[in-house]
Amino acid sequence: MDDFVKRTLEAWGLGELIPTFEAQKIDKEAFYLLNSNCLSSVIPFVGQRVKFENKLKELLEDIRNILEKSPDGRSIVFNLDNNSLIGLNERRSMVRILVSHLIERFGENPSSRLKAALAVAVVDQFPSLKDTQGTGYDAWYTPGRHHRPATGFLEERLRNVRKRLRRGSRTSQEVSVPTTIVVSVLPEDTVTPEDAVQMSMWLKTNLWPQSQVADFMKKTAGYRARWIRANGSKAIADIISEFPRLVDTPGMISQDFELLHPDASRKMDNWCSGFAEKIIQMAQQQQRNPSLEYLPADKRGDVALQLLPMVIPPYPYKEGRKMVRPSIQECKSAFIDTQPVGTNMAEYLTNTRMEHPFVLMLGHGHDCSQAFSIINGQALTHSTLLDAVDMCFKAYYVFDLKYPNACAQVYEFLQTVYEIPGAVRPTVQVLRAQFSAAV
Known part of the structure; x- marks a missing residue:
């Protein structure tokens, strides 16, 4: 007996028939061929048999034929x-x-x-x-x-x-609720609690030598993760005040993320080969935009990231008693805010109102000249747009933050790219299924 037969019987409320169907080696093909004579021997009780025959009749109207x-x-x-x-x-x-x-x-x-x-x-x-x-x-x-x-x-x-x-x-429409970041297992301590406190105090006042900073940050990762999650969520500014090396020392957010999710840390390496082309194809279907076909190969990964808010539109969400319906443009800006080359960074960072981590891209259209991840008003420079998105995603887990409502569906999809378990919306579930089928 295959999974189809088992799932179908359970969905029909006839799970008690599973052992009988399994003993009779009834698989999917045989399931569809069952007639009244077969059913009389397989399902001797009239009540169950009548229910099964009715359900099978309904099922046999092919979904394809309906469509x-x-x-x-x-x-x-x-x-x-x-x-x-x-x-x-x-x-x-x-x-x-x-x-x-x-x-x-x-x-x-x-x-x-x-x-x-x-x-x-x-x-x-x-x-x-x-x-x-x-x-x-x-x-x-x-x-x-x-x-x-x-x-x-x-x-x-x-x-x-x-x-x-x-x-x-x-x-x-589907209504968004804030997505809670769940970390199943926190890193184990490699030093005593007293040593972790002393190392953290040293890190607050020292930037050098970098090798010692990286070593102390790694050894205190478990202590830091528990401090961040103790007594509920903390403001990102308070976390950075306590652990400033997270943002001013390159690689520390990625290091903490790898300790939290060791199997997920390099999953974004598969973006261009495993996801970008299908995202572009979906966008073409929705937009009927032939220009996407002629994108140069080295731009397609970046463009696919920028298209995510269109392929997975934002969910409405409640703010108090008010229902908020973010536009696709608002979703784009909350995920990747595009500004022209030459933007005054000091002025931009002073005026930005977004409190959550996000990506800033300087460029025109789909062409990225510079990419930054913006975390608590600080701009972290990255060599590619993909690296900036990777850093932002990891920041949500390291700082234990909820995805921002305006672009929660985009981060939920990226969560499936990293293969991190957790609740996602039906729209993202279907997208995940289609990508899995293509592998």
């Missing part, structure tokens, strides 16, 4: 079959088509098992949409539990349709 009944759906099937990816607009169209079909057949309140079965069928028939984490279909449908409502693209669309039918209200 191919409309021009938009045929385009979606073509892109998934040939490119293993769909853009944001195509994903929304796909959800609309599937939910319309669901409502037409089962009304506006289909059961959770029906929604789960549809989600299972989607990722089974289009493996590039199956996430590598969780059930694989959480982005499409996750049932409610522990007094929390159901989530996922299908559920959100159904909820919006019901609202419009009853009150004529506007379609709601």
Whole structure:
């Protein structure tokens, strides 16, 4: 028995049949071929058999057939079959088509098992949409539990349709909540607590010799990580005041990050080869912009980073009682703020209002002349835009900061690039699935 059979039976509420199906060696191919005679011997109890036959009948209406009944759906099937990816607009169209079909057949309140079965069928028939984490279909449908409502693209669309039918209200969108950075294991101490305190005091007043600074910073990483996380989050200015070498000594943020996440520290090295081309391809689909095809090879990695806010648009979020809907331009500036070459850096740093770490790019259009990571009003120089983004991402983990609301979805996606576990939004889950399918 394969995973498809097990997941489908569980989604239908017939998990008790799993041992029987496993004993009978019923895999995916056999599952679809089951007829009444087979079911009579495999499922002797009438109640279970009737439920199974009804669910199987519903499932056998191929997702492909549903989509191919409309021009938009045929385009979606073509892109998934040939490119293993769909853009944001195509994903929304796909959800609309599937939910319309669901409502037409089962009304506006289909059961959770029906929604789960549809989600299972989607990722089974289009493996590039199956996430590598969780059930694989959480982005499409996750049932409610522990007094929390159901989530996922299908559920959100159904909820919006019901609202419009009853009150004529506007379609709601995914709402962002601040993403908490989670560090599973803090670095072990290599020195005594007393020595760690003494070394940290020495580091506050000494910049040289650099080899000793780097050595003391490494030895006090565990002490520093616990200090930062003790008694709740701390302001980044307070952390830098206590540990100034983090920002004024090159490589210290990266060193602390590597000790926190040793397996993730070099993951961004794969950006150009593993992610950039697909990001550009998605942007082309959404923008219909042929100029992206002619980008020189050495610019494509930088351009892909700049396109992320368009490929994964920002989420609305609540600020007190007010709902804030950041624009794509606001998201771009919160992630990578582009300013012209010759910008007065002292004046820029004095006037900037952004408190979170971000990237400053000096250049025009997609052409980067200089790149900086801006942390607590200090500009750290980097040789490439990719290095600046890498530094900013790592700063959120070293300083234990939440991703900024305006560009949280971009950092959530980068979190998947670094392969760091943690909650991400359904939009990012689907993007992660498509990249995993391409590997």
